[in-house]
Amino acid sequence: MPRPRSLTDDQLVAAALAVVDRDGLAALTMRAVARELGVATMGLYRYVADRSALELLVVDHVFRTVDLELPDSSWEDRIRLLLDRIRVAVARHPAVVPLVLRHRQAAPGSLRLIETMLEALTDGGFTGTERVLAQRTLIGHLLGFLQNEHHAALSGPGTIVMSELSPDDYPLLARTAADARSVPPDEEFRRGLDIVLRGLSSR
Template sequence: MDAPDRADTSMSVWERMAQPPPAPRPVLTHARIVAAALRVADADGLDAVSMRRLATELGVSAMTCYRYVSGKDDIIELMLDRVRAEMLLEQPSAYWREVLRASALRFRQVVLRHPWMTEVPGRILFAPTPAHLALMEQQFTALDGLGLSGEQMADITRAVTAYTRASTHDEIARERLRAPEGWSSGQEARKANLARLSFLLEGGDYPVYQRYVREASPRDDDNARFEFGLDCLLDGMAARLNLPQSPTG
């Protein structure tokens, strides 16, 4: 059967991918399209991903791409699934805390590698994909058998994901905001605003914060800050829900 001129928009991209490939052999594959889209997005952001740009990257016509995907939304969904697959733990521990902690650290690493993930539209971000379901399965399996209800397991995974997403997105946002000012770090941003801060503190209205500024040595260690908050979150969950505090229980 010859490949259709355009992908069937009545089916999801996952249903279309399950169909037999175009005969006699595909000019493209979904994997090649996604790989090209990831290269573009990682280098230039999500807005740079277009059917025309991908066609140029792949050395084909835009119409050829349309035989495999219905448009940019399909491509972003496939990209999102690919990077979510990077978040899966290869050999997850049997201990719930180690799984959730390792999963959060991996999530952060992947998003920092692919900062365009912070730009994904909600209609795509919240749509289930195979890798998303695999991630949920991995985390729920770690919590299964601990005497938790399904809703409690969902609340735990949501809380860890929310903390990780918010912290990582904030880290990316701060970097994006510093770049136009020529600041490469938080330290440079603080130095640029030192005169303004000193003026505001002179009146003595913020004594505790002023003491912090004088005595503390702010560190630009996003990894340490993230892990501290994550450990506090997991400690609180363990205490509140009486979960095992060690692999041996």
């Protein structure tokens, strides 16, 4: 019996992303990825221990596509650019957002991004606990936005329903939801990040 062909991590990731992009995250199984690669399911276990290990490879790949070269500019502008690059990288495969939340602290590519972010914050004068809280606040904005953009977008059905509520019962919610429908995702992310950065800058 011929020995199964060798597979690289890049091939595994490409197959996993093909499955997720086409059929959704729920379809990501060892069997589905093996079928995408044209190998037996059991043969796939020679390369990854289980689905969780496969997910980690996918998340690491997404993070490693982010360009870490930042211009010599203010710490705020470097943070803006870095977080926007992360947002764009994840948006190429929106179904992986839950995996990003689940594995972001284990993926080596994520650790490199965090180190780059901490360098910018350090240049901004953040140290100790202040740096911890600043970094966590920025990550919270990014992850919250990714969830909203891909699972509860302002232009999505939830906002549409809220904008059609009775203004007598929900005057502020109905008006706010109607206003929200006109905000593009890029504007929502960048203006929200500006609010966070202004708060951090005024510490």
